[in-house]
Amino acid sequence: MEHMSTEDPAYTAAVSDLLGVLAYGELTAFIRMAVDSDLAPTLTLKSSMAGLAHTEYVQYSQLIEHMGARGIDAEAAMAPFVTPFAAYHERTKPRDWIEGLVKAFVGDGIAKDFYREMSAFVDDETRAVMGLALDDEGQADFVVGVVRDTLKTDRTAAGRLSLWGRRLLGEALSQAQAVAVERDAMSALLVGGGVDLAEVGQMFARLTENHQKRMALMGLTA
């Protein structure tokens, strides 16, 4: 898939963008999950959610370290993504614990699927680093059981949370598009990788399909 040389400044800029968005995404996910863990109704659930947040931070740290070793200014790389992530989180503030939980599972899932798709277009070393930052070791699986239990006792939850999941997907894609328009280098990575519009379409189809699978796992409709 590598059509751009790793020496090419456009390629370097694209990798900086990609690691920047991934790192900043994990830093904000860390903060949001920690905030939302405070809404948990039990200590065990609070601890599980805090554990998810913690993993995001560890992965963020690893990325920052890698960027430093590679001579990428991490702060500069992350800066372009501060506004889109703030917009996403501002527009998707959970109103209660269970919405926060669904957001952690669904939002994080979409983001990580997207980064996995993008990692096909980078050099092996970058791909390996991205892989580490994307491996959640099924830590979020507890979410599925909690949501399913909620659906059993709360008759209105299925409709409300299904709608919530659609909104999360919509907001995530809308911010992703804003970023794609703004960040030429990252988009050029796809084009430079010989990706045509039809393939981009297929990529979005895969993202949506995986989203539907995650929603179905929780007993929700996408």
Place this chain on the structure above:
Amino acid sequence: MEHMSTEDPAYTAAVSDLLGVLAYGELTAFIRMAVDSDLAPTLTLKSSMAGLAHTEYVQYSQLIEHMGARGIDAEAAMAPFVTPFAAYHERTKPRDWIEGLVKAFVGDGIAKDFYREMSAFVDDETRAVMGLALDDEGQADFVVGVVRDTLKTDRTAAGRLSLWGRRLLGEALSQAQAVAVERDAMSALLVGGGVDLAEVGQMFARLTENHQKRMALMGLTA
């Protein structure tokens, strides 16, 4: 200092209390610091504050693991402290980034000093575990520089933040007292350790003195 046998059920109860309050304190500190890191004006500061939060989580995890290995039900041990910590954090919500920063430094400092004092009354193994959970490796030292810089540019900050520091100490001591009244076992640890009221008074004097030193480091009056 050990006057109680480690086999004594009262001693076991006291250690469970002590590890429970320490663990839950670190879990809530993790959440609060993560929340407050979101107010940081720069990415570097956000990252530093997130790093502080992360350390609290790691130490929390170690404590939970140790409690499990020792047959202590961590959730049960933490439960009595949910309300006092919620009250403390509810009463000391930072109004801005710099108040959050001072709270991280001062509030955490007071709490850790208190646990250090208490660790004189436990067995070696428990003391070692507590030591690990209390070692922050000077990670919070960046706070001092940031607060001092703020004082240079904001003429009203010194008065406001000095007042804030006094409020943090007051709220912390007030919650600590509520806990002491409520948790007989933990208080008995001091009495069983042969500590009289005068010594408790000296302990509080030391806590206050260390608090004053921390405030002075930041250029504030206690």
